[in-house]
Amino acid sequence: MPELPEVEIICQGLQTKILNTIILNAERLNNLKLRQAIDEDIESKLDNVKIINITRRAKYIQIFLSNNYVLIIHLGMSGKLLLKSSDYITQKHDHFAIYLNNHELLIYNDPRRFGLITIAKQDELAEFPLFKHLGIEPLSEEFTAQYLAKILQSKKQPIKLTLMDNVNIVGVGNIYACESLYLSKISPLTSSNSISFEQTQLLHSNIIKVLKDSINKGGSTLKDYRTVSGETGYFQNNFYVYGREKNNCLTCSRNIVRIVQAGRSSFYCPNCQK
DNA sequence: AACACGCCCTGCGCGC
């Protein structure tokens, strides 16, 4: 599934392609439940409204509408948002269609159905239950080494779990947590509160670097991720550790190891990362 | 409070 860079690219694509278009209407294509059921009355709020802005919060896409609502989309592990021409024939796992006045339609497709589609009033966004607990954006000015140090010092759980917990920092998923720890020479097993301030500064800059590098390469495509135009990303070719179990560490040539933390794979070099 | 674990789903690649 998309992490922060992939969602960012999708938002940028939507900005380019559908900003200022008008949603003629929208419809659910089945009655399957996503992470949560699609709101009963969502179609009535997507009837002849203009798209006035598109932004990202954590891994959520926010499509602001002229009727003071905001359409909120999360892609879960396997979700895709694809722009199609008006003769498009609906495919398996297409769950939602938005018809636009530029003769295109925006299709939400999600095989695993871990994503969600919902709608909220713009002035209630800050209090929206899905967003209320979210931490700070790693690409914002709020994310400083001091902030990261404060978070790390307050936890003794393994650092990788702290990086991936959206209460602390949003948008850093499994790939970018592994990659930023590798670049910082920190083991994913290290207790959060045993990281020195020097290491924290390094980690802070590497989190930002990895996310920005990935955005510049169009994100990472493992399987499902596509831009709104259906293109893959390229950052997967630049992974140091993610998915490279038993391959050589690009620094010391020893084997990259895969372990499981909180039910998720962590990849790291036990020699380089302490 | 903090953490471990399991579940929500489908599809794919692997070993037998």
Add this chain to the structure above:
DNA sequence: TGCGCGCAGGGCGTGT
């Protein structure tokens, strides 16, 4: 060829 298993960019609810 076919079946079962494990695994996948996330996030949440439950139990200890």
